[in-house]
Amino acid sequence: MGLIQHDVIIIGAGVAGLTAGSILVEKGYNVALIAKGEPTACLSTGCIDICSLDHDPLHGVSHLPDEHPYHLVSRAVIRESIEKFKESMVQMGFPYTGSPESNRYVLSALGTFKTTCLVPSTMAAAPQDEKDDLHIITFSGLKDFYPSYITARRKNASFSTYDASASTTMGLATNFEREDFLEKFLSWLEKLNIQEGKIAFPAVLGLESAATITQKIEERLRCKVFEIPTIPPSMPGRRLFNALKDYFRKKGGMIYWSWPVSGVEKTKKIIEAVTTPSEGRPKSLNAKVFILASGSFVGGGLTARRDTIVENIFNLPVFVPGQRDNWFDSDYFSLNHGIGKAGIIVDSSFRPKEADWENVFVCGGILAHTDVLKNGCGHGMALATGYAVAASCMGYIK
C-alpha cells in the first residue's frame, strides 16, 4: 500500500531540506520530508554563516573557487533566500539580525570573535570590539561554559554565578521558560546592581521563547543583554531547527521521522520511490521528484570508506579529493582538510552530474567543493541552494 502520492519527497531535515520544503509547500505542492535523525543545525551556534572570507559576504562569495556551488546561484537568489529566511523566522517568533551585505561577530565561549552573518536577536547585542564592559552570568554546576576563558582575554569583563538547580544547558533553558523561575532570577539579577556595560549569558535563555526572554531581561535591567553560543547541546542551534521545522509544518508539510532511507525503486531514468528498512511489509514512499539534502559526513549523506567515499542513498558519483593522504591536513585545527571538498557535483539545475536520474535534485552540505569550514558558509549555502533547488523542482514538475 503506497500512502497517497507526493509531488516531492525531501530526504533530510537540515537547513537545506527544510528550506526547499517550505518553499514548495507554500507554492501548493504536496511535500513529505523524511529523516533518519536530527540535522547538524542542532550542533551549530544557530548563527547563519554566508561566507566568512570577506567583511562583505557576497563579495567573499565572488572570490570562491569556480567550482564552488555558490556560483550556481545568483547573488539575487542568495539575497532572496536570506530575506525569505528572515521573514519566516519573524513569523516563528525567533527573529534574526543582520544582512548579507556585511558580516558581524559573535563572542565565542572562549572569548574570541567568531565571524558570521545573521545572528538570532538574542545575540544581536554581542560586542563588535574590545571596548564594551561585560558582566557575564553563569550557573553553578554548568560544565559546558567557563567564563574565566573570557575574563582572561578581556580586561573589562567580570562574572557572577547563579544557582539555578540545573546544570545542563537544556535543563537551564527549560527553567527559563517558567515564569516563576524567570521572576526569581530577575530579582537576583537586579540585586547585582550592574550599572554599566552589557550582560552576557551562555545561550540558555529558554527554548521556545528565547527572544522574548532576552527582551524581558533587557527591559528590567535597562541594559543590553546577549547570549554566547555554547558547545553542543546548543540551544540556539536547536531553536533554529525547531523554527524551520515548525514553519514547514505550519505551511502544510509532512515530516516522517524514524525513516532512514536505505533503498530506491526505479524505472529507467526515474526514481519512483524510496524505501526504508522494515520488519514487516516493505515501507516505501513515492513522489514525482526527490530532493537529496542528506548532508555531508556528520549529517549522514556521505560515508568515507578506506579509499573511497560513497553517497548512501542513490549511490551517486562522489567527488573524492584524491588519495586518502590528501583528505586530511597534518594539523588537526587546519581549515584546509581536503575532505571538505568531497560531495556531489551537480549541473546548473542541481541535478547530479554523470548520474542517470532525471528527477533527483541535490542541495546543502552534501554538494562537492563547499569547504564549509574553510569558507565559513554552512547554513548560508544550505539556504541558498535549498531555495534554488525548490525552483528547479517546480520547473521540472511543470
Added chain:
Amino acid sequence: MINFEHCIRCTICVENCPVFRVNADFPGPKQAGPDAQRFRMEKEKSVDKWVLLCSQCKRCNMACPCGVYPAEIILQAQQRYGLQHPRTLAHLLFANNYYLSALGSLTAPVANKVASTKIGKKIFHAMGITTYIPFPKFSFKTMKNEKKKKSKAVKKVAFFYGCFINFYRPDIGRKIIRLLESFNVDVVLPEQWCCGLPALGNGNLAIARYFAQKNAASLSNYIDAGYDVVYTCTSCGLCLLHDYPGILEISLAKKITENTYDLHEYIIGLIDDGYIEPQFTKVKRKIAYHIPCHLRALGIGYPAAKIMAMIPGLEYEIFDDTCCGLNGSYGFKKTNEETAVQLGTRAVSLIKKTGAENIMADCGSCRMQLGGLSGMDALDPAEIICESLGITEGK
C-alpha cells in the same frame, strides 16, 4: 541493533530526552546508552539502577544522526536489571496490569469507588502508585463481550483494541467498529491479551513474551483467514511491529508485522485504493493534536493528521516535540511522579498558549495525562472522524 560503537557523542539524543530535561538523577540516553554499554559485562551484576528512569519514549532513537538507537540499548539494560534484582510492588503490578485491569472491570462499580476514595488513594500510594491525575475509570462492559455482526465485506479487519480501550473506554472501541463497518469493512475482535509493552517497560521480559506469544498465535490465525490486523493505540502498535520481531523474538512476528496497520493508516489506504469515498461534514473544533512519542517512532508519518486535513471546518495544530510524560504505567509510579507532572505541565502550557479548545491524541495514556492535567477534553482522532461522519456508538 546494538550499534553503540557508532556514537560520535554529539549529544543530540540528550537534548531530545524528556526525562533528562527534568530529572537530574537520569544521566540521559548518551550515558545510559552507548557510554555505559562499554562497561556492561555479561558476567557482572548490573548496578545501573537509573536505567529504570528511562521511560522508553524512543525520542533518542529518532534524533540520533548515527543510527545508535540508545533506547534499545537501555531497554536491554532494563531487562537485565529487572532479571537480577528483586522487583518493587509497583513494577510487578504494572507488568501484570492486564490482569489487574481485568479484575477492575469485572468489579467496575466497586473498583472505581475505591480508587476515588481517600483510603483508595492511600492504598495506591503505599503500593508506589501516584494519584495526581485520577486513575482511569474501569468500564463494566469491555470490548470482549461485543457481539459480532454478519458481513459480506471484501475488506476484513481483526481489531487489536488494546487494554486502554478495552478496560476504560470501550465506547471508543465500539465507535471504531461502527466506523469501519460504515466503510464496508468486516470487523472481528480476535482473542487478545495485553500487547506486552507494560511488562517490558517494567523490566519483565518473561511476562511480556508470554503475552506476545499468545497474541501472535491468535492474530496469526486471522491473518491466515485473510484479515488485516488494525491497532488504534500507537504504543500497542509499536510493540507489535517493533518489539515482537525485536527484543521479544516472537517466531510469528514477521507475519504480524507484514499485516498490521495503524487505524488511520488503514483508512487512508482505503481512500487511496478508491475503496471508500467518505463524505466528511463540518466539525467546528479547534484542536491541539498531541503526537504520541510512539506514533512518531512508528515511522509512518502522522496518518490521522492527513484525515483531519480532509475534515472541513476543523482547525488543528500539531505538537510533536513534547512528551506527555505519563508513558503508560511509567508516570503512575511514585518514583516517576515528579518527572511525569513536570513534563505533562509543560506540554499542557504549550497547548494552552495556542488557544485550542480540545486536545487530540492517538494514545489513551497521553489523553488521560493531558486531559487530567489541563481539564480540557482529550479526544481520540477516531472520535472526531465519527463526529464528522455522523457515526455513533450505537449504530
